[in-house]
Amino acid sequence: MSIQEKMSEELQNKKIFEQARSYAYEYIDGIEEMDVFPSESSLEDMNSFDETLPKESISAKEIIEQLHEFGSPATIAQTGGRYFGFVNGGAVPVSLGVKWLSDVWDQCGGLYLTSPINAKLETVCENWLKEIFDLPKETIAGFVSGTSMANLCGLSAARFHLLKNLDWDINENGLNGAPELRIIAHDQVHASVKKTLSMLGYGKNSIEWIPSDNQGKLILEELPKLDDSCLVLLQAGNANTGSFDNFDQVCDLANEVGAWIHIDGAFGLWAAASKSLSHLTKGMEKASSWAVDGHKTLNTPYDSGVILCRHPDALISSLQATGEYIIYSDHRDPLLYTPELSKRSRAIELWATMKYLGKKGIDEMVTAFHLRAKQLEKGLEEIGFQIVNDVVFNQVLVASDNDEKTKQIIEYIQKSGECWLGGSTWQGKAVIRVSVCSWMTTENDIKKTIELFKTAEMTVPNKVGV
Numbered sequence: 001m002s003i004q005e006k007m008s009e010e011l012q013n014k015k016i017f018e019q020a021r022s023y024a025y026e027y028i029d030g031i032e033e034m035d036v037f038p039s040e041s042s043l044e045d046m047n048s049f050d051e052t053l054p055k056e057s058i059s060a061k062e063i064i065e066q067l068h069e070f071g072s073p074a075t076i077a078q079t080g081g082r083y084f085g086f087v088n089g090g091a092v093p094v095s096l097g098v099k100w101l102s103d104v105w106d107q108c109g110g111l112y113l114t115s116p117i118n119a120k121l122e123t124v125c126e127n128w129l130k131e132i133f134d135l136p137k138e139t140i141a142g143f144v145s146g147t148s149m150a151n152l153c154g155l156s157a158a159r160f161h162l163l164k165n166l167d168w169d170i171n172e173n174g175l176n177g178a179p180e181l182r183i184i185a186h187d188q189v190h191a192s193v194k195k196t197l198s199m200l201g202y203g204k205n206s207i208e209w210i211p212s213d214n215q216g217k218l219i220l221e222e223l224p225k226l227d228d229s230c231l232v233l234l235q236a237g238n239a240n241t242g243s244f245d246n247f248d249q250v251c252d253l254a255n256e257v258g259a260w261i262h263i264d265g266a267f268g269l270w271a272a273a274s275k276s277l278s279h280l281t282k283g284m285e286k287a288s289s290w291a292v293d294g295h296k297t298l299n300t301p302y303d304s305g306v307i308l309c310r311h312p313d314a315l316i317s318s319l320q321a322t323g324e325y326i327i328y329s330d331h332r333d334p335l336l337y338t339p340e341l342s343k344r345s346r347a348i349e350l351w352a353t354m355k356y357l358g359k360k361g362i363d364e365m366v367t368a369f370h371l372r373a374k375q376l377e378k379g380l381e382e383i384g385f386q387i388v389n390d391v392v393f394n395q396v397l398v399a400s401d402n403d404e405k406t407k408q409i410i411e412y413i414q415k416s417g418e419c420w421l422g423g424s425t426w427q428g429k430a431v432i433r434v435s436v437c438s439w440m441t442t443e444n445d446i447k448k449t450i451e452l453f454k455t456a457e458m459t460v461p462n463k464v465g466v
């Protein structure tokens with residue numbers, strides 16, 4: 001049988017899809033019981049993938065079997081209720097459902113011509129996101145892999161726009177000899193922002209760094225006088241403390257002089273969708289660009305990030321070599337809004353998630369993250385842990401008696417398989433970083449987590465101090 005005949009047969013008899021489906025169901029049903037982080041033996045079993053490239057085509061069934069047998073146990077239980085690592089969200093069921101269907105479509109999302117449905121749903125998502133975040137009507141959205149990429153798009157739009165206002169076309173003339181831009185950031189901007197700045201030609205030493213307060217927020221008094229060459233970087237949701245910068249006042253100052261404000265709101269921008277938390281994002285609609293993830297707080301599958309920009313020409317021009325607003329068709333061409341050409345049709349899952357939850361559902365889900373975080377804060381304080389941050393959103397920083405003990409507790413919990421959370425350092429102190437951002441996390445999950453902290457606290461040897 002030729003390879004083509006073999007593949008045609010697989011497509012026709014659907015067995016591999018049935019097989020994948022049944023494994024997926026098994027995985028879903030086992031998510032609450034599985035180790036939240038793979039056991040040592042599951043990690044070792046990944047050695048089964050260390051094989052030489054097969055000479056001949058092998059059966060598809062065998063491949064899917066291997067992936068399930070040795071791959072599924074080596075996953076993180078990210079879609080369960082007790083994964084609190086980094087700021088990774090869960091996945092709303094319908095978003096996984098539409099992903100399956102659209103995976104089979106295998107659309108190239110770059111052009112209207114290569115996927116009309118992706119282009120259509122991008123437009124719908126753009127409008128809905130503007131509504132949820134209450135952004136100016138001229139705002140446009142590009143759908144990218146995550147906030148790192150969204151930051152890159154936003155900052156390159158800023159660079160284009162600010163230089164253009166200083167009579168410099170960066171697409172024509174490049175960076176050499178360009179007027180100097182003043183990039184202003186506080187020391188708590190996310191690593192992805194620093195990376196982006198250096199990719200765009202603005203190294204660490206060319207940034208005007210200003211100090212932040214003990215929650216990682218910009219200190220208004222430290223903000224230098226702004227002018228129209230300034231790009232100011234603000235944050236909605238510090239990756240450690242979850243804190244929010246003062247958008248209202250900084251945006252007013254920036255808008256008076258024509259400076260550009262970019263807000264990195266990877267997970268925090270969604271606070272705007274919660275009635276009880278929207279005070280945190282007050283004034284953010286006055287910025288020039290916003291980067292936000294679907295795959296964190298909104299619980300879409302990976303990967304899903306969005307750049308929102310109120311200056312369409314700047315965003316589009318900065319991402320095109322020509323510097324012109326090229327109209328490829330009468331419809332939306334997604335590639336105009338992103339650096340990529342070929343890309344996943346990720347707006348499909350974003351659309352489905354927003355439509356499924358509705359405004360009320362998004363509010364309920366986001367608010368619940370905060371309530372669970374507060375529950376954890378209270379429970380841990382009651383058993384003698386120190387909560388290092390103001391729990392304004394979904395992040396909780398926890399410390400034990402000393403750094404050594406805190407690190408031992410992290411290790412104990414990580415090895416338990418019952419929940420997973422990471423370590424970090426906050427103001428020189430070792431902390432346990434808990435991020436509540438999965439719709440699956442229940443009050444009971446938090447209770448179990450508090451119990452685990454208690455057991456860890458009693459079990460780990462306390463080498464330093466008494």
Ligand SMILES: *Cc1c(COP(=O)(O)O)cnc(C)c1O
Nearest residue numbers: 146147148190192239264266293
């Ligand atoms: C996660 C995160 C990013 C990076 O987003 P990705 O989607 O991982 O690329 C940027 N900024 C903040 C504040 C984040 O939490």
